[in-house]
Amino acid sequence: MNAVALLAGFLSASSVSAYVLFIHRGPWTDNPYVIDVLTNEFSSVFGLDPARTMNLARASLGQWTNAGVGFGTNIEFYDTTPQWSDIEIEADTCCSGNCTTGCNGRAVPYPGSDDCSITIFDSSTFYSYTDDGGQYPGAYDIQSILAHELGHCIGLDHETSAPAIMNPTGGKFDGRFLTVDDKTGGQHAQYIAQYSVNVRDRTGGNWTTVGHTSGSVSVASRPDGWSMVSYETDRNADTTSNLARVFVSGSAFGPECVNEGEWTFDGVTTSQDTSGFAIAFLAANDSGEVILERGIQPTFGCPTGVREVLSLKSSSMARRRPSLAYDASTNRLVLAYIRNDTGKIQFMTSTGPGSWTNAGSTWDWSDTPIGLDCGYWAPAGANRCFFAVTSANGYRQLYIGEGYINSSGQFVHLAMSATDGRIGNVAPDIQIVNGNRLEIVHAGLDNTRSLYMYARNCGGGGCWDETYPLDRRAFVGPGISSLKVVTAGPP
Numbered sequence: 001m002n003a004v005a006l007l008a009g010f011l012s013a014s015s016v017s018a019y020v021l022f023i024h025r026g027p028w029t030d031n032p033y034v035i036d037v038l039t040n041e042f043s044s045v046f047g048l049d050p051a052r053t054m055n056l057a058r059a060s061l062g063q064w065t066n067a068g069v070g071f072g073t074n075i076e077f078y079d080t081t082p083q084w085s086d087i088e089i090e091a092d093t094c095c096s097g098n099c100t101t102g103c104n105g106r107a108v109p110y111p112g113s114d115d116c117s118i119t120i121f122d123s124s125t126f127y128s129y130t131d132d133g134g135q136y137p138g139a140y141d142i143q144s145i146l147a148h149e150l151g152h153c154i155g156l157d158h159e160t161s162a163p164a165i166m167n168p169t170g171g172k173f174d175g176r177f178l179t180v181d182d183k184t185g186g187q188h189a190q191y192i193a194q195y196s197v198n199v200r201d202r203t204g205g206n207w208t209t210v211g212h213t214s215g216s217v218s219v220a221s222r223p224d225g226w227s228m229v230s231y232e233t234d235r236n237a238d239t240t241s242n243l244a245r246v247f248v249s250g251s252a253f254g255p256e257c258v259n260e261g262e263w264t265f266d267g268v269t270t271s272q273d274t275s276g277f278a279i280a281f282l283a284a285n286d287s288g289e290v291i292l293e294r295g296i297q298p299t300f301g302c303p304t305g306v307r308e309v310l311s312l313k314s315s316s317m318a319r320r321r322p323s324l325a326y327d328a329s330t331n332r333l334v335l336a337y338i339r340n341d342t343g344k345i346q347f348m349t350s351t352g353p354g355s356w357t358n359a360g361s362t363w364d365w366s367d368t369p370i371g372l373d374c375g376y377w378a379p380a381g382a383n384r385c386f387f388a389v390t391s392a393n394g395y396r397q398l399y400i401g402e403g404y405i406n407s408s409g410q411f412v413h414l415a416m417s418a419t420d421g422r423i424g425n426v427a428p429d430i431q432i433v434n435g436n437r438l439e440i441v442h443a444g445l446d447n448t449r450s451l452y453m454y455a456r457n458c459g460g461g462g463c464w465d466e467t468y469p470l471d472r473r474a475f476v477g478p479g480i481s482s483l484k485v486v487t488a489g490p491p
Helices: 038-048 050-066 142-154 179-188
Strands: 033-037 073-080 087-093 105-109 115-120 193-199 204-213 218-221 226-233 241-249 257-272 275-283 290-297 306-310 324-325 332-338 344-350 355-362 372-377 384-390 399-406 411-422 429-433 435-442 452-460 464-474 483-487
Touching: 033 050, 038 050, 038 087, 038 115, 050 073, 050 142, 087 142, 105 142, 115 142, 115 429, 142 179, 193 226, 204 226, 204 241, 218 324, 218 483, 226 257, 226 275, 226 483, 241 275, 290 332, 324 384, 332 372, 355 399, 355 411, 384 429, 384 435, 399 435, 411 452, 411 464, 464 483
Parallel strands: 033 073, 033 087, 087 115, 218 257, 257 324, 324 372, 372 429
Antiparallel strands: 105 115, 193 204, 193 483, 218 226, 226 241, 241 257, 257 275, 275 290, 290 306, 324 332, 332 344, 344 355, 372 384, 384 399, 399 411, 429 435, 435 452, 452 464
16 A cells, blocks of 8 residues: 555545545454543643543544444553553644645554554644534534544545545534445444343343344333333344344343344434334435334334334434434424534424424534433423433533423423533433433443443432443443333443
8 A cells, every 4th residue: 555545634535436445454453452642732732631632532433333333352542651552643733744734634544554643733724623513613623533534544545425424525513423434334444333232120130132233222111011122233244234123021022123124324212102112213325314113012023113204304304313202291202313404403293103393403512312301300390301412522511401392392492401421422311210310321431331320319409410330331322211221232
């Protein structure tokens, strides 16, 4: 491979039309595979503190793992480790000191090795930079640039598909969202993720493995004791993820039901519906369409529901997998997703298949699907819808939003409160418990990627928070319901 192919970054547009693999570049093999982030350089060049820089680096790799790119090794991040590293991420001014031209980043994958180096440049003479790209859409987004350069280290060259992360002319906030080309290329360069889907009672007990997935998992429960676990699975190992579900009643599990005629992207969400259960996911064709299956009646078999496609306008199409909840007070299904144009959270409600209300948007923006649940909330004496969302800047702070669905089907946003939680860009999930407690399951920012519970307890005129680890790991978004918890990752 010649030197020009190695010096891959945000340069002029390439001539290729789909994902392109670097030759002589195989999967990452060192175990652990160490990514060293020189945070002091990001502090002096971009003014970012070490915690924000580390969060950006983790989230940039998270963009690839969220989409189902798997790695055959344990990946560990360190802040300026004195030991040998496999990838070193640093910051510099201009283009290695050349301030007569503008460039944003460069990756150098070393041939015959899984080692790589990344440099993020501050070409502020030409551009402006931020760690909060959706808030400042005209600026270059540091996490998006990192994700692109990591794509080279993963084993991908440039492509010209306009929305793709590996398009060399990107780097704004829309670089937070992988395309099907990115996912497929990353899986060919490394592996198709195959994480165990593990389920247990919400209050504790043993875990049961029901299948394998490469994307976010979800669970919903009904008052009659039935639960449904949903996820995407690629059991044919051909980079096409299919829709899968398992019904649970008490400690009894039904068979894994896989619909090989339905292709999903970026995980699956599940909720109780106006009748039975509902599933929603992002279409695997970059159209931004949301596909639902509704009215699924629980049984220890493989029932199907009514298929529905939400063909959204280009300005408001979905960028990540949607989120679902059921609001009993209005008998409506509530759907939320990230808008294409602004990154804001868009809400919609439905009284049945084919009957949808645009319920408004809230929050400034996010690059991560939200956790969503609706139910009776004793402190308010009424039904409320709560959502868990992470800030998309380097702080990666967990926020809890509160609102309700009015009689017209609109989402009325009441409050947004910050927590001291930090959750990265792996989708969290939230559940209202006993009318006075919120339980949020999320992946940690540690190298083990542990599964955590963040709980908010309210009563006696006040609320107090607590957080603690659960005895599993979360490599993609976990799920929680009134009866069950589900996560995906190795033991």
